[in-house]
Amino acid sequence: MGQNELIISLPQKLTVSSLCEIDFVSFWKTRSNPVDKIIFDFSPIEFVRPAGLASIVALMKFSKHLGVAERYYFREPKDSDVRQYLKRMGFYGQFGIIKEQVNQKIKSLSTLCELREVKDEFEAYKVTEQLVKIVREQVQPRKEMMQVISHALGEIVDNIFHHSKSPVNGFVCAQTYKGEGEVEIAVADCGVGIKESLKGNPIYKGIRDNAEAIEIALGKMTTGKPGTNSGQGLFVCQRYVKENSGQMDVISGNAQYALRGTGGNVKSHPFWQGTIVSMVFNLEHTFDPKKVLNSEFPLDADFDELFEEAGER
């Protein structure tokens, strides 16, 4: 192995929880000391979840954007199921790698919402709608859960354009797990991160670190764009996940917020340039999103006269 070669070895289980096992320190060093070649080593991988995949694809695109190496290599997973999974998720297409056609039998059994690069905000709407449709077709969640999932998906995809300033766009993917009765949705970007984004609002200029920034971003009416955005997106997502006893992870800079069930905490994480958001919903744990919104934001009766039934016209 030459000195000018960097191997980014990926963990056996590529999930949001195992991203911290990746040697990001060596990777970021290449920004000041470019190398001849970077090898993204997928060979150890035996299991992948959406947040892991979206994050690595964003990182690979970002490394190319930065020009930190002369050449980039991809070492294929040893596990044939993982290779098949990557194919079905559209991973190879992201890098112009042509693989044989996906086995139609496998494709029809698919519970995947393939990886999408969201290039502009109008496409964000289309991508959200397509993913919602796929989730609905695959697991037919109850109406309330479908609303929660589509709401959360819409909010986190929207955030890519309104906050991230990512030079390599954003990546979104989802997967339904029928056996476990779960849906995971994830987005990853390599933008400015939550701390820098919040600094667009003068009241957050004094934020000390990424951990504080994530905590603030998860609060009510927090935005780096006062007047433009109302800053309820992540707050509502977090409330939904709590109500659902699901899981939520937000990684930005060198901090990670991890919510499991109803308890969440912020801890340190190897530096990530940008933001990763992942949410896992329990399909069986249905709740009424209307009640959550009403409890957090009690409504005035004033609004009722704005709404009419079909016959009132």
Place this chain on the structure above:
Amino acid sequence: MIVLGNIGACLTTRALGKQVRELIEEELGSSSRVLLDFAGVEMASHSFCDEAFGKLLLKMGFKEFKRRIRFSCCAPEVESVIKFALKTRLEEEKMCVIC
């Protein structure tokens, strides 16, 4: 009347919300009252509602908004998100008045 179900069953993103707000503003130019028909809309995200209706409320003022805008055939969940977005902007409007 603007039929939102023709735009999509899941209304998300600020970009789409902005398009809808512009449609409403265009309609307001020629009608005294605009009816927003939500038949066929299954879901609307907060960002969409804030961009389409919340910002319109802020621009028009609540009194004028109440006089000229009506929502029709909303699913209860969609209605709740719209109200939530309007309430957030109404509070902002009140704060501006106090300032």
